[in-house]
Amino acid sequence: MDQTTKRTGRRSRAISALIATSVVATGASVGTVNVASAASACEGVTLNVLFPQPHQGAAETLIADFAAATGGTINPTIVPYDEVAAKATLDAQSGANTFDVVDTFYINVGALAQDGILMDLSEWIASDADLNPDDFIGSVYDPYSLNDGKRYGVPFDGDTHVLFYNTEILERNGITEPPATWDEYLADVKTITENEKANGIYGAAILGQKSPVILGSSYVNRLAGFGGSFLDENGQPALDSEAAIAAAQALLDVAPYALPTPQETAFDQALPAFLNGQVAFMEFWTDLGTYAEGPDSKIQGKWGVTSLPVGGDNTTPIAALNAGFVLGVTAATQKKDCALEFIEYASSTATNLKLITTTGSGIDPVRISSLNDPSYAAFNSKVQAAAATALNGALAWPTVPAAPKLFQELTDGLSALLDGQGTPAEVLAQVNESWKAELGG
Amino acid sequence: MVPTILVVVVLALYPLAFSVAAALNDSSLGKPFNGWVGLENVESVLGDGDVIGALIRTTIYALAVTAVSVLAGLAIAVALDRTTRGGSLLRTIFLLPLLTPAVTVAILWKVILSPSGGLLSTVLTDLGFDGSALSPLSSTALALPTIALADVWEWTPLVTILLYAALQAVDWETVEAATLDGAHGRTLLLGVILPTIAGAIAAVALIRLVLAFKVFDLVAVLTAGGPGQSTTTASYLIFQRALQQFDVGQASVITLLLAIVVTLVTLPFVYLMRRAHA
Amino acid sequence: MSSTRMRHGRLGPIGVLVLAIGVLWVLIPLAYLLSMAFMTRTEVISGSYLPATLQWENWQAVVEAGIPRTIGNSLLVAVGATLITLVLATPAAWAIARHGAGGKALSAVILAPWLLPPIVAVVPIFVLLRVAGLNNTLLGITLVYSLVNVPVAVWLLEGFVRRLPGEIEEAGTVDGAGDLGLLLRIVVPLIAPGIVAVGIIITVLSYNEYLLASFILLQPEVHTLPVAISLFQGDRFAHLGRIAAASVAGVLPVYAVAVLFQRWLVSGLTSGGVK
Numbered sequence: 001m002d003q004t005t006k007r008t009g010r011r012s013r014a015i016s017a018l019i020a021t022s023v024v025a026t027g028a029s030v031g032t033v034n035v036a037s038a039a040s041a042c043e044g045v046t047l048n049v050l051f052p053q054p055h056q057g058a059a060e061t062l063i064a065d066f067a068a069a070t071g072g073t074i075n076p077t078i079v080p081y082d083e084v085a086a087k088a089t090l091d092a093q094s095g096a097n098t099f100d101v102v103d104t105f106y107i108n109v110g111a112l113a114q115d116g117i118l119m120d121l122s123e124w125i126a127s128d129a130d131l132n133p134d135d136f137i138g139s140v141y142d143p144y145s146l147n148d149g150k151r152y153g154v155p156f157d158g159d160t161h162v163l164f165y166n167t168e169i170l171e172r173n174g175i176t177e178p179p180a181t182w183d184e185y186l187a188d189v190k191t192i193t194e195n196e197k198a199n200g201i202y203g204a205a206i207l208g209q210k211s212p213v214i215l216g217s218s219y220v221n222r223l224a225g226f227g228g229s230f231l232d233e234n235g236q237p238a239l240d241s242e243a244a245i246a247a248a249q250a251l252l253d254v255a256p257y258a259l260p261t262p263q264e265t266a267f268d269q270a271l272p273a274f275l276n277g278q279v280a281f282m283e284f285w286t287d288l289g290t291y292a293e294g295p296d297s298k299i300q301g302k303w304g305v306t307s308l309p310v311g312g313d314n315t316t317p318i319a320a321l322n323a324g325f326v327l328g329v330t331a332a333t334q335k336k337d338c339a340l341e342f343i344e345y346a347s348s349t350a351t352n353l354k355l356i357t358t359t360g361s362g363i364d365p366v367r368i369s370s371l372n373d374p375s376y377a378a379f380n381s382k383v384q385a386a387a388a389t390a391l392n393g394a395l396a397w398p399t400v401p402a403a404p405k406l407f408q409e410l411t412d413g414l415s416a417l418l419d420g421q422g423t424p425a426e427v428l429a430q431v432n433e434s435w436k437a438e439l440g441g
Numbered sequence: 442m443v444p445t446i447l448v449v450v451v452l453a454l455y456p457l458a459f460s461v462a463a464a465l466n467d468s469s470l471g472k473p474f475n476g477w478v479g480l481e482n483v484e485s486v487l488g489d490g491d492v493i494g495a496l497i498r499t500t501i502y503a504l505a506v507t508a509v510s511v512l513a514g515l516a517i518a519v520a521l522d523r524t525t526r527g528g529s530l531l532r533t534i535f536l537l538p539l540l541t542p543a544v545t546v547a548i549l550w551k552v553i554l555s556p557s558g559g560l561l562s563t564v565l566t567d568l569g570f571d572g573s574a575l576s577p578l579s580s581t582a583l584a585l586p587t588i589a590l591a592d593v594w595e596w597t598p599l600v601t602i603l604l605y606a607a608l609q610a611v612d613w614e615t616v617e618a619a620t621l622d623g624a625h626g627r628t629l630l631l632g633v634i635l636p637t638i639a640g641a642i643a644a645v646a647l648i649r650l651v652l653a654f655k656v657f658d659l660v661a662v663l664t665a666g667g668p669g670q671s672t673t674t675a676s677y678l679i680f681q682r683a684l685q686q687f688d689v690g691q692a693s694v695i696t697l698l699l700a701i702v703v704t705l706v707t708l709p710f711v712y713l714m715r716r717a718h719a
Numbered sequence: 720m721s722s723t724r725m726r727h728g729r730l731g732p733i734g735v736l737v738l739a740i741g742v743l744w745v746l747i748p749l750a751y752l753l754s755m756a757f758m759t760r761t762e763v764i765s766g767s768y769l770p771a772t773l774q775w776e777n778w779q780a781v782v783e784a785g786i787p788r789t790i791g792n793s794l795l796v797a798v799g800a801t802l803i804t805l806v807l808a809t810p811a812a813w814a815i816a817r818h819g820a821g822g823k824a825l826s827a828v829i830l831a832p833w834l835l836p837p838i839v840a841v842v843p844i845f846v847l848l849r850v851a852g853l854n855n856t857l858l859g860i861t862l863v864y865s866l867v868n869v870p871v872a873v874w875l876l877e878g879f880v881r882r883l884p885g886e887i888e889e890a891g892t893v894d895g896a897g898d899l900g901l902l903l904r905i906v907v908p909l910i911a912p913g914i915v916a917v918g919i920i921i922t923v924l925s926y927n928e929y930l931l932a933s934f935i936l937l938q939p940e941v942h943t944l945p946v947a948i949s950l951f952q953g954d955r956f957a958h959l960g961r962i963a964a965a966s967v968a969g970v971l972p973v974y975a976v977a978v979l980f981q982r983w984l985v986s987g988l989t990s991g992g993v994k
Binding site: 053078081083086087090094095096098267268272273275276291296298 | 845855
């Protein structure tokens with residue numbers, strides 16, 4: 001993706017000057033994070049921040065640390081993860097303008113930008129001395145923030161899926177190595193389910209409920225593995241490609257052997273099943289590692305994780321950027337300076353490192369240096385290795401303003417496919433056509 | 442009277458005017474009136490098989506759920522009306538599902554029906570069947586009837602309580618006179634009592650029908666509209682278009698179409714109620 | 720008229736069967752909900768009938784998550800809204816049924832706004848509340864609920880008013896009672912069971928409403944129970960046992976209120992409240 005951020009050279013007023021003079025150190029120790037300690041634009045200021053529910057833990061940590069570092073107060077509003085964009089939009093559209101900062105799913109950034117909800121941050125990002133955007137993981141940074149040549153936010157939670165597995169179940173079934181390809185994965189799942197189904201143990205849990213973040217992610221994992229993409233070089237839909245069809249076939253093939261049934265499997269079924277030792281494989285966000293070692297887990301020390309398998313001609317694991325969150329500043333905020341200071345603080349390497357090493361924060365790496373930091377590897381070495389594939393390249397979901405609609409169409413198609421309505425080629429051809437209509441019109 | 446009319450005007454006209462205006466404009470959630478497009482939204486919605494499918498599906502669903510709820514609710518109300526002992530306990534038991542939040546009802550049924558470790562599956566397995574083979578929520582044919590079942594569970598108490606109240610208000614002397622004329626048992630029920638509460642039945646059926654037309658929480662939690670489009674009801678589709686895809690223009694058109702459908706379907710009930718009271 | 724509660728027939732074997740099936744149909748899922756409220760995460764998904772040990776931690780977590788406050792909020796909002804609705808709807812129902820106010824069509828027109836899912840209406844309602852400064856307040860949602868339910872209340876109450884014998888009111892008029900007196904002293908006592916039944920229903924509609932509440936009430940202090948439960952449920956690592964505990968806790972207070980009210984449901988009419 002080409003970077004069209006304008007470097008105007010104009011310093012962005014008070015904020016950068018303030019921070020430039022006040023940065024003491026990025027005290028990389030895992031403790032209270034200090035970015036700006038002297039005069040802060042947030043001293044005595046209360047910011048209203050809209051967080052998705054999975055970030056509740058992170059919000060609590062941030063609030064305490066940010067208050068200590070700047071004297072600012074964060075007033076969090078927590079809503080279900082798929083309602084952040086709608087709530088931010090209604091808030092602005094009605095003129096209530098409650099929120100200063102919004103922590104949103106990145107595929108909604110285009111729609112929020114088009115509706116004028118988020119502020120264009122290009123100039124600030126280009127000129128701010130301490131943001132250090134070069135340290136954002138490259139495959140995350142552009143898709144998360146860039147829209148129509150402008151930047152609307154900074155990455156906060158770099159969500160990618162990796163493949164978790166239960167080592168005990170694999171051993172029992174004579175599987176010595178986790179699968180490297182989707183074909184091997186299918187064979188393993190089949191073996192395990194056939195051997196252990198009678199005891200309620202299945203080869204895999206497939207998140208297949210008809211919701212973009214759930215079923216969509218399961219498909220995108222395979223699309224990435226087969227080296228496919230959503231759009232071709234000309235920005236035209238590429239869901240009728242060989243790789244896209246093979247990915248759908250792979251999803252369809254494993255469904256009969258998965259924890260029954262993929263169509264009704266969402267987080268509330270899949271997670272406890274994996275932690276209870278009832279399924280061998282599950283694709284999930286990297287933070288599952290902290291749950292697997294947590295108090296509610298029966299598989300402590302009995303799990304492993306690897307990067308997602310590959311398929312077809314592709315031999316390099318590619319991360320699938322499922323979900324993933326961006327901090328944006330609302331266009332109507334009256335507290336711009338403090339809001340900018342907050343998003344810089346929250347996306348800083350030190351904060352990111354602290355959050356990714358805190359159980360239950362819900363945050364995954366967005367910074368190269370936090371991903372590679374020894375303390376992250378020490379906290380969760382298995383996950384760190386798998387997550388590091390994101391550095392090789394990643395498949396991001398489209399972020400055009402129509403993206404939410406495109407993903408609903410894809411999800412509808414995949415759900416019909418799992419339901420036996422047509423072949424992968426037929427279903428994807430149909431989705432491809434509707435994408436063309438949406439993007440062309 | 443005057444405040445009520447004001448309320449109705451504000452409630453009915455303002456959102457209606459908003460919906461019509463949003464439908465005729467290029468409308469996103471953030472910019473509801475972003476340029477006049479005339480009937481463009483209407484045309485694209487009418488040409489959208491998913492929308493038409495959802496409207497038809499919702500209508501069938503609403504009628505079926507209403508029929509079952511009213512029959513079951515009436516049967517229970519009549520039986521309750523005749524209990525001599527324990528009536529108070531029974532009446533409160535029959536209220537319970539209504540008092541349970543819809544979100545909870547949905548989660549509860551999802552847990553009961555889950556093929557892996559759900560209550561139903563466990564019972565079947567313990568009885569020697571393959572419990573994991575039954576997964577109604579993943580079946581195109583069974584998913585919507587399953588949601589209907591949960592819907593009937595949740596809202597039949599509403600029918601029961603209203604018809605019970607109506608039965609309580611039946612003029613005892615009429616019944617006594619009919620009994621003296623030799624009516625009893627079924628004849629008394631069908632020939633005397635039910636006709637006197639026919640208006641109440643029509644009114645309750647209409648309320649039940651509208652609640653079924655609006656079904657949302659159960660769909661959102663149980664199936665999210667799947668598998669395929671098999672449980673995508675009109676409300677859920679409107680929700681997806683307006684609050685997930687931010688297309689308020691299309692969502693408004695679907696809302697207005699649903700208004701037409703609901704009006705057409707409910708007219709006979711309004712007529713029945715009028716006739717019963719005449 | 721006899722002064723005991725009247726029945727309109729004897730309970731036969733079919734009636735007993737209907738009640739038995741009905742009770743099982745209602746209670747089995749609820750018994751399972753109660754059982755779930757004491758289960759661990761994994762027990763819920765692994766097909767246990769009963770918890771191995773009672774997980775009181777679920778209830779502790781429910782208290783810590785502020786569920787009692789959300790139940791209080793829900794009750795306050797639902798009862799407040801119901802009272803306002805009934806005050807608005809009862810005279811309207813009477814006027815329509817008795818005086819033919821607004822012609823035959825009015826009650827059907829009144830119902831119209833209630834026919835539609837309030838999803839798109841969220842946008843204009845949100846704007847109205849913002850103008851009134853009532854976003855994020857319990858008063859705001861109370862007003863919204865009270866207005867939203869007026870149509871259904873009028874529609875249902877009208878049926879009860881119509882069934883009153885007209886002579887009773889005529890007698891009242893002869894006695895020289897004004898309209899308001901007639902309404903309060905004669906009509907309301909006579910249709911009390913109807914008012915209670917309708918009251919229970921609209922209370923429950925408000926108590927369980929999710930969609931509008933989730934958009935209007937964003938701060939935890941003003942969350943209602945359904946909003947809080949949906950946040951529990953939205954957790955990727957949702958604890959179904961805790962959701963069940965929160966739900967059971969939420970059902971209990973309304974249940975108590977309903978037990979109280981359903982007595983009136985019977986007594987209101989039968990004790991010959993004509994006086």
